[in-house]
Amino acid sequence: MADNTTVIGKATRVRGRLTGKADVDVQGFIEGEITVSGDVTVDSSGIVDASVRGRRLLIRGAVRGDLLGEESVTLADGARVVGDIRAPRVAIALGALARGSVETVEDRAMSPASARVQSVARPATSAGHRGAPATAGPSRAVAPALVDRSTPKTQASVSASASVATATASADGTPVHAGPRRPPPPVVPSLKKAKAQILKKRER
């Protein structure tokens, strides 16, 4: 077969799981996990509403779900990702939006079991960095093709330098959250009161 790439076209919508061995190119909409041993490309018109797992992931479009690359994960300019990113090599280009934790892990740590354990354990970590104190975590996670393979694991929340680069470059100005995910701020009762008073005034 000449071309073994699977293409989900622009006017196509898939609700369900996509698994297999070939490369996948998503230009349309997928609502369901993608698990392939080939490369996955999510084009600028592509939307994936679930986790994506493949050899090399190239994201130009939108993904809401975790990204797991056996070799690498690349977020190109214009990518919008809400979810955790995990791969031996991770690159986030200027102009890409990311929200979630980023972890560069060695290939051996990519087995499904350990990946699951890590994702479960993640919310419990309070600080942004969990890697060895001597390593410069964030910059390493961001710089494309600059991953030092001698360090077994470097973890960084998409905060420090990554979010500075991405947040300033984002076209719509959507800020990237600094630090680990926090619960929303509590509703201030006095605000409610003030609003009620304003509404009352208007009624008169």
Next chain:
Amino acid sequence: MASTVIGAGITIEGEITTEEDIAIAGTVRGKLSAKEVVTIEPGATVEADVQGGSLVIGGALTGNVTAGDRVDLQAGARVVGNVKAARVTIADGAQFKGNVDMDL
């Protein structure tokens, strides 16, 4: 070349809805709704109810088939299910078990 291609070695479990041509060389389980041409290539396995503008079937299909225009079963096709379309052709060498409904 169809705009959406499910390559050999790929399995989709769920529902596919498309408004463009779709070619399937892999495996699809669930439901497939298309407005244009649906091509099920030789070697493909489809276990789904299929709806489309017109259908060309060369692979294995289990499920009911409805087409707005026509359904062509090519030689080598293996279809189990009911076929409903204005025009239906079954090539010599196609295996088929089910009802044909060409009412309009």
